[in-house]
Amino acid sequence: MTIHDVPAAEWPSFLERFSREHRAWLATVYGLEHGRPVRLVRSVTIRSVTLEGGASDRRLRITFGDGVSLLVPHPCSVRVQRRSDGAESALEVETVEGAFVRVAFRAVARPEQVDGVAPGELTATFAASH
Numbered sequence: 001m002t003i004h005d006v007p008a009a010e011w012p013s014f015l016e017r018f019s020r021e022h023r024a025w026l027a028t029v030y031g032l033e034h035g036r037p038v039r040l041v042r043s044v045t046i047r048s049v050t051l052e053g054g055a056s057d058r059r060l061r062i063t064f065g066d067g068v069s070l071l072v073p074h075p076c077s078v079r080v081q082r083r084s085d086g087a088e089s090a091l092e093v094e095t096v097e098g099a100f101v102r103v104a105f106r107a108v109a110r111p112e113q114v115d116g117v118a119p120g121e122l123t124a125t126f127a128a129s130h
């Protein structure tokens with residue numbers, strides 16, 4: 001596996017694509033506490049990852065399937081971890097203040113290898129159409 005830096009100019013388009021391709025995927029969210037990795041949230045579905053604010057107050061919002069969000073203020077680095085076949089296995093965000101958040105998927109596949117609709121999406125789609 002390799003980790004790729006996403007240039008800041010590409011964050012909006014990268015995060016939009018990342019959110020669309022990984023919507024409703026199960027993930028575990030990790031952070032750092034006193035320099036050691038800690039699990040923040042286990043087995044949650046990802047709804048979206050978005051960039052908000054302007055240059056001086058930029059923040060990254062990770063929204064989960066239940067509507068709860070994790071706000072990451074002042075991101076300075078966005079990285080994606082990929083397997084050799086190109087499948088994305090994790091998203092990492094580092095902040096100016098030295099905080100670190102990692103969203104790691106429980107199962108990894110290239111988006112075109114899955115059917116495109118997660119079980120949680122079926123319920124949401126059905127409810128919206130009726």
